[in-house]
Amino acid sequence: MSTLLNNLLNALEQIVLEVVDYKTDTVKLVAGEADWAKELLPQLSSDSPFILDDNIAFLYDFLFDAKQVWNASSNGSIRSGFWTEVTAHHNQLHLEAVAIKQENENLLLIINQSNEFKFRQTTLQSAREMLLSNDRLVEQNQYLHNRILTILKKPTKQNDILIALTKAIENAGFAVVITNKKLKTIIENTATKSLFDQQYLPISEVKKPIDIILSLMQNQLPEFDRIMSTKSSWDGELCWILPPSTLKWLKIAVYPVTNEFNEIKNWIFFANDISNVKYLVQRNEQLALHDILYSQNYPIALVFGKRLSRKQQKRLLSIYFTLISTSSEVITNTLAMKKVTNF
Amino acid sequence: MIQKKICLLGASSVGKTSLVKQFVEGIFNEKYLTTIGVKVDKKLVEVNDQSVQLMLWDIEGNDQYNVFQERYLRGAAGYIIVVDHTRSSSLLEGIDIHTLARQVTSAPAILVINKSDLPKQWHWQDYELEQYKDILIINFQQVLKQVSK
Numbered sequence: 001m002s003t004l005l006n007n008l009l010n011a012l013e014q015i016v017l018e019v020v021d022y023k024t025d026t027v028k029l030v031a032g033e034a035d036w037a038k039e040l041l042p043q044l045s046s047d048s049p050f051i052l053d054d055n056i057a058f059l060y061d062f063l064f065d066a067k068q069v070w071n072a073s074s075n076g077s078i079r080s081g082f083w084t085e086v087t088a089h090h091n092q093l094h095l096e097a098v099a100i101k102q103e104n105e106n107l108l109l110i111i112n113q114s115n116e117f118k119f120r121q122t123t124l125q126s127a128r129e130m131l132l133s134n135d136r137l138v139e140q141n142q143y144l145h146n147r148i149l150t151i152l153k154k155p156t157k158q159n160d161i162l163i164a165l166t167k168a169i170e171n172a173g174f175a176v177v178i179t180n181k182k183l184k185t186i187i188e189n190t191a192t193k194s195l196f197d198q199q200y201l202p203i204s205e206v207k208k209p210i211d212i213i214l215s216l217m218q219n220q221l222p223e224f225d226r227i228m229s230t231k232s233s234w235d236g237e238l239c240w241i242l243p244p245s246t247l248k249w250l251k252i253a254v255y256p257v258t259n260e261f262n263e264i265k266n267w268i269f270f271a272n273d274i275s276n277v278k279y280l281v282q283r284n285e286q287l288a289l290h291d292i293l294y295s296q297n298y299p300i301a302l303v304f305g306k307r308l309s310r311k312q313q314k315r316l317l318s319i320y321f322t323l324i325s326t327s328s329e330v331i332t333n334t335l336a337m338k339k340v341t342n343f
Numbered sequence: 344m345i346q347k348k349i350c351l352l353g354a355s356s357v358g359k360t361s362l363v364k365q366f367v368e369g370i371f372n373e374k375y376l377t378t379i380g381v382k383v384d385k386k387l388v389e390v391n392d393q394s395v396q397l398m399l400w401d402i403e404g405n406d407q408y409n410v411f412q413e414r415y416l417r418g419a420a421g422y423i424i425v426v427d428h429t430r431s432s433s434l435l436e437g438i439d440i441h442t443l444a445r446q447v448t449s450a451p452a453i454l455v456i457n458k459s460d461l462p463k464q465w466h467w468q469d470y471e472l473e474q475y476k477d478i479l480i481i482n483f484q485q486v487l488k489q490v491s492k
Contacts (some may be wrong), residue, residue: 054346057348057383057398057400058381058383061417061418062418065414080377081380081381081412082380082381083380083381083382083383084379084380084381085383094379094380096380117379117380120379121377121379124377124379124408124409125375125376125377126358127408128355128377128404128406128408129375131355131356131406131407132356132430133429135432136429136430138431138432139431139432189467242392
């Protein structure tokens, strides 16, 4: 194996093992000689063939799939997926194995995927935190909605209903507003006051939370009138902007409460600040963009770029540059832009 | 020495890695760090005066970003479905994973309800849980009682 190829494999953090006898799991190093590999497989220090035993349980298990590739009559390959191995020196390695059959050669590639692992972990961490946050919100919404409906539909005195409603909604982690049929607030919880805080406004300009919600729905939701007239429930995201400093993404849910004649008795409004979730989504989108433009030269981006005329590319880049100039990542994105111009 | 492969399965973020870390190293960290791929930990236990090496396969949780991969169950002596006490959706996901796992293995399975120390946000009624009690080797209600202790 040439030094050049060896250097290349070292740079790619890969080692190549030749499968001497797949029936006995015997392999031999043919290229690559990184320290991490010797830590993983101390047998690499000698040039002799050695047996892959169950000391590395994941790799040993993967050999079962690998043998199907090595035993096949045609060329092929299979990847193990990521696994984490702690070495005898207590170092964590993030690895992936690839079993290859090529022109009657059986090979086993072991790749140190630390960088790809970190990138994937960062992306999925954000995505899963977002899922968690959304799951909790949905569950709390459903639970509280059912409780409020139960209270409102019970034949109880008005005063007792208010006490029961106060108890039910007071500790909710999101804003709850219950109105009468004319959309006038009957009761709202503490979270509503803090979510729609307008302390910097003169008292004469402060709006009631229900008026803010209704105004947002009227302005941002084309089907608002239909929802109200057909007594439908709705949930979705609205953006509340209150200059100079308030910009909140709100997840709003609206539920009608009807009597036995299907007439509106009340409306229930839930509002939750999901600005943080939105931030995580944007962060994920940025990571995806980063991946597409820098490391992968993702085909969709290439095809899109090639389909644009030179003039269209310049116009697109000018819009893109205007957008990214406002962000804190001007320098990195400008580099990305340079890559786009090379289409 | 006897070796037994035990797989930890479940939706993402239910606490599989934390359970393994607590069991093997006696360490608990509140910070959530998502698992990527698989990590195998070993733990030596004594069963009836015999040493048994447990190979604990901590497998990346299943969600829209990572589908269940049955090949990881190959050779497993048993598996643990982990669900999150604060998210009822994780129970449904756990049941789905168990159904998929049953297509490739008949190894014993147990259900673990994790995070039972956190405020209860699990609003299911007992009668709703009843329907799942027969699908696991250990009676669901028994597990509930054990976990609540």
